[in-house]
Amino acid sequence: MIAVSEAQKLIEAHSLTLQVIEVNLEEAFGHYLAEDLNAPISLPSFRQSAMDGYAIIHSEAKNLKITGQVQAGDVQVPALNPGEAIRIFTGAPVPELADTVIIQEHTTREGDNLILNQIPAKNANVRPVGEQLKVGDLALTKGHRINEASIGFLAGLGFTSVPVYKKPRVALLTTGNELQERGAPLKPNHIYESNGIMLEMALKRIGISQIEKIKVPDTLEATVKAVKKTLEQADVLLISGGISVGDYDFVQEALRENGVQEHFYKVNQKPGKPLWFGTQADQSVFGLPGNPASSLTCFYVYVLPHLRLRMGSKKPFLEERKAILQQDLRNPHDKTLFLKAGVDQNRIMPFTGQASSMLNTYAVSNALLVIEPHQTGVKQGDTVTYLDLNF
Numbered sequence: 001m002i003a004v005s006e007a008q009k010l011i012e013a014h015s016l017t018l019q020v021i022e023v024n025l026e027e028a029f030g031h032y033l034a035e036d037l038n039a040p041i042s043l044p045s046f047r048q049s050a051m052d053g054y055a056i057i058h059s060e061a062k063n064l065k066i067t068g069q070v071q072a073g074d075v076q077v078p079a080l081n082p083g084e085a086i087r088i089f090t091g092a093p094v095p096e097l098a099d100t101v102i103i104q105e106h107t108t109r110e111g112d113n114l115i116l117n118q119i120p121a122k123n124a125n126v127r128p129v130g131e132q133l134k135v136g137d138l139a140l141t142k143g144h145r146i147n148e149a150s151i152g153f154l155a156g157l158g159f160t161s162v163p164v165y166k167k168p169r170v171a172l173l174t175t176g177n178e179l180q181e182r183g184a185p186l187k188p189n190h191i192y193e194s195n196g197i198m199l200e201m202a203l204k205r206i207g208i209s210q211i212e213k214i215k216v217p218d219t220l221e222a223t224v225k226a227v228k229k230t231l232e233q234a235d236v237l238l239i240s241g242g243i244s245v246g247d248y249d250f251v252q253e254a255l256r257e258n259g260v261q262e263h264f265y266k267v268n269q270k271p272g273k274p275l276w277f278g279t280q281a282d283q284s285v286f287g288l289p290g291n292p293a294s295s296l297t298c299f300y301v302y303v304l305p306h307l308r309l310r311m312g313s314k315k316p317f318l319e320e321r322k323a324i325l326q327q328d329l330r331n332p333h334d335k336t337l338f339l340k341a342g343v344d345q346n347r348i349m350p351f352t353g354q355a356s357s358m359l360n361t362y363a364v365s366n367a368l369l370v371i372e373p374h375q376t377g378v379k380q381g382d383t384v385t386y387l388d389l390n391f
């Protein structure tokens with residue numbers, strides 16, 4: 001049995017990034033950049049008016065004659081001479097000699113005469129070339145996760161495609177004869193299968209959509225076959241259940257028979273002790289404990305960072321934060337505890353109902369309270385560490 005920190009180190013050591021591909025901007029969402037991107041143009045690329053008003057020469061800011069107008073998108077820009085003003089609109093190119101735009105609310109127009117009721121600061125409302133970014137500047141760095149703001153930014157720079165790391169294809173195997181699909185009354189002594197859809201949604205939340213779901217009955221033959229088949233396709237295998245020591249837990253043996261190399265089995269934690277991790281060439285396999293809360297905790301603490309690393313993330317682990325504990329806690333068994341908890345402001349309260357079979361408390365948790373093995377007794381009012389589940 002290894003410590004949580006050792007298990008996380010082993011995960012990091014075996015999380016090679018996937019292939020680099022060039023994707024259209026539309027498909028880049030949720031991917032991590034595989035290279036630094038430099039700006040191919042300046043933003044803005046011409047001097048731009050930030051407001052609707054009049055372009056003027058600041059040193060000439062007195063009553064002026066309006067001699068023309070310029071609109072956003074105009075290719076021809078009227079010339080401005082001393083003593084003159086040009087009617088201008090937001091986004092329009094600022095005439096060459098103009099250095100300032102006075103907003104129309106601060107003027108009175110009488111025919112072609114413009115009366116300035118307030119004098120703006122010099123350079124007011126003129127966006128200089130490269131104000132946001134100059135051509136050649138670093139726009140986004142390798143490892144950046146592309147979100148809607150990044151897509152908008154890159155589109156504004158004229159990018160049509162970007163180099164990113166591939167996202168993993170994941171196979172999700174659920175083992176267990178007791179598992180029943182939803183949609184029919186529960187058969188005697190069966191349970192509705194829930195880890196499959198839960199892990200599928202957790203994968204989708206981090207941007208992974210190529211997910212193959214397979215149900216595996218509790219026989220060695222079926223487990224060996226399912227592992228073999230999914231290893232032909234997937235980059236990452238997640239297997240739920242069947243990883244413990246019971247007579248019908250065949251996952252370890254099936255992985256061994258398929259030549260998957262074990263990096264660790266069993267972590268000194270609760271829940272999720274019987275976690276298995278291994279690789280075969282550049283494919284990785286997690287044997288997740290079947291208890292639903294154990295499965296999800298192992299996902300957050302190990303699988304999610306592994307997948308993020310493979311996708312090119314530089315900050316793969318869930319954020320660790322601090323909060324003030326609202327009750328006393330005991331941890332007598334020298335284990336790391338991950339407790340389902342609610343954080344409000346900087347106060348954290350673990351929920352009643354921590355068993356690894358229970359999702360009722362997980363469903364309303366926004367934090368995983370982390371109690372280290374040496375923290376045998378933690379007191380109300382102590383500052384504690386938690387993992388932020390709002391990611």
Ligand SMILES: Nc1nc2c(c(=O)[nH]1)N[C@H]1C(S)=C(S)[C@@H](COP(=O)(O)OP(=O)(O)OC[C@H]3O[C@@H](n4cnc5c(N)ncnc54)[C@H](O)[C@@H]3O)O[C@H]1N2
Pocket residue numbers: 174175176178179191192193194195196240241242243244245246249272273274288289290291292294356
């Ligand atoms: N003698 C021992 N028994 C067990 C130990 C141990 O150290 N010695 N460890 C316990 C711990 S801790 C855990 S966690 C579980 C892990 O067991 P498995 O990974 O083999 O999982 P299963 O036995 O298949 O299932 C456990 C539990 O979870 C339910 N389950 C399984 N899959 C699903 C699913 N897809 N959706 C919903 N629920 C699922 C299953 O019905 C069982 O109740 O082992 C302990 N035993």
Ligand code: MOO
Pocket residue numbers: 269270271272273274289291294295356357
């Ligand atoms: O470690 Mo198990 O995951 O506690 O129930």
